Amino acid sequence: MHFDPPTVARPRSHRLRSLQRGTVATLGAAATLLSLAALPALPAAAAAPEPAAEGDAARFTLAVLPDTQFYSRYANDQFAPRYGTNPFAVQTEWLATHRDDLNIPFVAHLGDVVDRVNTASEWMAADAAMSSLEAADLPYSVLAGNHDVRNSSDDWFDTDYTLDEEPYLEWFGTDRAEGQSTYGGSDPTGFNQYHVFEAAGEEFLVLALSWRSSDATLDWANEVIAENPTLPVILTTHSLLNIEADAVTPKEEEYGLRLWDQLIRDNDQIFLTFNGHFHGSTQLTKTNAYGHPVTEVLMDYQMAYDGGNGYLGLLEFDLTNNLMTMQTASPWVTWKPEESLTSYDQPFLEQPNQQYTIDIDFAERFAGFAPDWAAGAADQPSLVQKARDILLDGFDGPDPIALEQPGSRDDFVAAEGTVAHWRFGDEPGVVAEGQVFEDIAGDADLTRVSLEDSGSTTAQLDDVTVTDDANPFSADGGGVCFTDSDQRDSRFSYLTSPADVPATTNTLENGYTIETFLKMDESWSAEANGWSKAIVRSGNRSELPGMPWSQWDYTASPAALGISNLREFQWTEVPTETTKGDRTAWSGEIMVDRWMHVAIVGDPDTSTSTMYVDGAPVLRNATDTLGQSINAGSPWIFGADWVDDSARNGWNGCIGETRVIDHATGPDEWLTARPDLSGLTTTAPSGTLPAGTEVDSIEGSGYPGATVSLTGDLEGSTVVDDDGAWGIPLATTVSAPDRYSFAVQQGFGTRLSGPIDGAFRIAAAATPGTPGDPDDGTPGDGSGGGTGGGAGDSGDDTDTAADGSPDGDLAFTGSTIGSGLIIGAIVLFLLGAAAVVAARVRRARTSVGSAD
Incomplete structure (x- = not known):
């Protein structure tokens, strides 16, 4: 069902005055939007989870808002021009509109309210969105994520901040929390708060802890629980549970284990936790000190299309039938104008950990601290089904995109016009000096440069290895890894192609697709690896005829794919019309130790170069560009940057199979696609x-x-x-x-x-x-x-x-x-009785490893 765009409220005057006084400064380089499909691909449409029991029951819906950082960041310069509003505003307006329909007593925000802590416009967009809940008297909790604080280092805690300099507290501090009817109190820093809401005849306590809770804050949290000894507790925080590279399996983190040891394990009242921060969705049930289950839930969709595409959690509590049913849904998708919809726009996510039901005997689970606990009146129908009915009313969306893992190393779609296709998954082990990796589509084989010739005096032979660890959607099944790269001591190694083969001389002026699989090592740091490069068309752009002067990267290579100091993928290119200067595309923050598929598509019809991360286009892409200027005789470089005519700043991580095609392609031709087997x-x-x-x-x-x-x-x-x-x-x-x-x-x-x-x-x-x-x-x-x-x-x-x-x-x-x-x-x-079986014959391949 479509509704009118929400009216964007003006920020509160005292906050605006604080910003004008200079309380909030401007950051320099900062993260931009990453919009990949949630992990690893959007599923085919599936039926709603069936409630275990029919009929009315004591039911309510807890709404959960995962990281909204990109909605706030791009509210004005990306979303408003395209759609007239932004996903954050639509999410909260929809919740306010349907609070009674879905019996929503409370909304929990999981942090990263904004992307750049010192940018006033982002706080204003977030303020306007959350004001919709306040206008509807729909209570909510909110907490600070790592992007909402001025220092998000792992060794800083909430008691280390200078509180009167924190923008989060200007916009979502104690004074605003006190306006919630459910508000119970805040810790001395104001970063942490708790609420008590009533639903279906019982009360629940929501404990909202911000980024990096100190020991003092955890003591405060324990006191809050002790002072409310009969209330079931839902813990919300920004970082607790992580997710493995398979985008399904839960992964515990050091800080999450700290919360478990110092807060969750010994408080039987905590039965459910929610966190964001880590890209994806998963869940983990652990047993506390009382022998009872605690379900931990990760929910973060900032990697999806449109910076999260408005996905939020709708958790139905069925107290009568002892069920909790999660539904991941997007009011934003169903609000969008029909002409703007793409295959990424699916109203529901229905893969594992995105839609599921948890059995929980509430009375038994809560008996140790609330022996008189009982469900209220059974007066609500299935709220899961009602939410689906509301969202799908009048919505006719496109078919989704689905991915399938390869069955063998040959299970990839060969592409006509392949310029080069490098694979690394042959034999795991240390890569010898001079070792060659074949270009299976041409003659641009990659060779490891010797230690002596690399330009690094600190590099070691075993800094480059081949691994059988790979992105699950790469048929190659391996990658080449560069370890211990560190720009502080000039340690790096790299591979290079021949300088005079077609792959190095092709300017790709008719469009292109460059795709690869990348992973940053878990040891990555901004100091050691910020602005490093993975794949480079080497050269010196300052020597290109007509190249205008630039403050940044003036002597860098003409084209390169790398990572910023804020862990954003950056694609930079100088188009064939050199006088236009540098053109860039940016992702959002990328997780370390996780394989990502990156595709850069240069489209001559639109004069754009679009970056896709795990299949979804990012919001900030290169415009008014076509092809790539090159320096004659300059090879491709894998594993290091090339600046001032020499290698430097090596990639700290792995590179999987990589392919260059001489025209723009779509997902059905990428390395993540599988050949169609139905034509036999x-x-x-x-x-x-x-x-x-x-x-x-x-x-x-x-x-x-x-x-x-x-x-x-x-x-x-x-x-x-x-x-x-x-x-x-x-x-x-x-x-x-x-x-x-x-x-x-x-x-x-x-x-x-x-x-x-x-x-x-x-x-x-x-x-x-x-x-x-x-x-x-x-x-x-x-x-x-x-x-x-x-x-x-x-x-x-x-x-x-x-x-x-x-x-x-x-x-x-x-x-x-x-x-x-x-x-x-x-x-x-x-x-006249012969029967002939029709055959579908594909056109012949035009080069090794490629076909029409």
């Missing part, structure tokens, strides 16, 4: 074949490079040719009178199409003067299951058609057969 066909014979027929092969068409397997009475395998044709010679020619059944599948390793089932029978030679006997076998119908397909016998039980003529479902296959079959085929043709 076979021209195998079917039905009853004349006596004396010889069949010595089974043929058909499929996906180039896929392996086709033949099983059943006939066996064999082959690889589909570049032109899409395949043929499997039989070990022994089939000619004996009998019935033969088989199945055909194509695939890449463990990823297979559905089988095509087929059968045929070779007739026995008839005794002169004796009519043929009916076939007592039943041929298969030849239709394939799964994603395969095929055609075969009509499935009747006899050798004859309805009019008494010989069964007419033989398909001519091109197999080598005897003269009897040729005569039989001619007869069948004259009878």
Whole structure:
């Protein structure tokens, strides 16, 4: 259902005056928006989780707002020009509008309210959004994330701040919290607060702890719980539970374990926690000191399209039926103008940890501290279903994008126009000086530069290794890792391509796609690795004819992909029209120790270069650009920057397979896509074949490079040719009178199409003067299951058609057969009963490892 955009409220005057007095300064370099699909890809649409019990129950909805930093940052310069408002404003307006429909007693914000702590406009956007809840008297808690404080170092705690210099406290301090009807109190710093809300006949306490709670704050939190000894507690904080690189498995962090040890474990009242900060969604149930479960939930969608695409959590508490049901939904997606919707715009996220139900016997779980706890009146229908009905009312969105993991190293989509394709997953181990990594599409092989020639006097041989750790959507299954790189002592190593091959001389003026897989090492730091580069088209842009002077990177390479000091991916290029100068695209903050897929797409139709991180476009991209200027004789560099005509500032992490294509492409052609296996066909014979027929092969068409397997009475395998044709010679020619059944599948390793089932029978030679006997076998119908397909016998039980003529479902296959079959085929043709299976043939590849 669409509703009018919310009116943006003006900031409160005392806050505005404080900003004008200079309380908030301006940051220099800062993070921008990362908008990848939540991890790892948007799912196919799925049905809502079914409530375990029907009918009315004691139900309410707790709304959860994960990191809103990019909504605040880009409210005015990106979202408002495109849509007229921003996701943060739409989220809170929607919650306020539907608080009664969904019985929402409380909203919990998980921190990172803004992206740049010292930027006034971001606080103003956040203030306007949260004011919608206040105007509707919908209580909420809020807390500071690492982006909301002036020093977010891990060794700083909330008691280390100079409180009157913290913008967060100017905008969301104690004075504002006191306006909430649920407010219970704050700690002495004002960064931490607690609330008590009532719903479905019972009370719950929400304890909101900001970034890096000190020992004093944790003592305060323990006191709050002790002073409310009968209340179930929901702990909200910014950083607690992390997520593994598979985007599913929970991962515990040192600081999260600190909270567990000093607060959660020994307080039986804490039964549920929420945090943001780490990109993705997961959950972990632990057992506390009382032997009771505590569910920890991570929710952070800033990596999704549009900086989170407005996704929030709607957690239904069903106190009657002892259930908690999570639904990840986006009012922003359903609010957007229809013409603006893309495949990334899905109203619900429904992968694991995004939509689920938790069984919890509330009375039993709370018995140790609230023995008289009881659910209230059963007067609410399914709120999960109601939320879906509200959001989907009148919404007709596009189909989502889904990804599938590769089944083998060959399971990737070959692309026409591939300029270079580097892979590293052959043999794990230390990379020797001079070791070569093949360009499987051309002649731009990469070579490790020797320690002597690298320019680094501190580099070691084992600083470069090949690992079998890889992004799960890379078919290569490995990467090259650069360890211990540190710009403070000039330690770095790198790989280089030849300087005079087509891959180095191509200016990509007709567009391009450069994609790679990157991971920063967990030891990454801004001091050692800020502004380092992973992939560089080396050279010196100051020497390009017409290059205008620039304060930044004037002697850097013409094009490079790297990471800023704030852990943002940065793509920089000088277009072929050099006088336009540097063009850049930026992501948001990237997590360390996690593989990311990055694609840079230069589109000549729009004169833009767009960065996609894990499939979703970022908000800040390069405009008014086309192709890349280059310095003649300058190679590609992997693993280090190239500035002032020499290497420096090495990449501290891994680089996976990398490909360059000479035109703009979309996700269906990227390395994260899989070949379509549904096009398998076979021209195998079917039905009853004349006596004396010889069949010595089974043929058909499929996906180039896929392996086709033949099983059943006939066996064999082959690889589909570049032109899409395949043929499997039989070990022994089939000619004996009998019935033969088989199945055909194509695939890449463990990823297979559905089988095509087929059968045929070779007739026995008839005794002169004796009519043929009916076939007592039943041929298969030849239709394939799964994603395969095929055609075969009509499935009747006899050798004859309805009019008494010989069964007419033989398909001519091109197999080598005897003269009897040729005569039989001619007869069948004259009878008009031949059946031919259509084949879909793909165009031939134009280069090694690529195809149309």
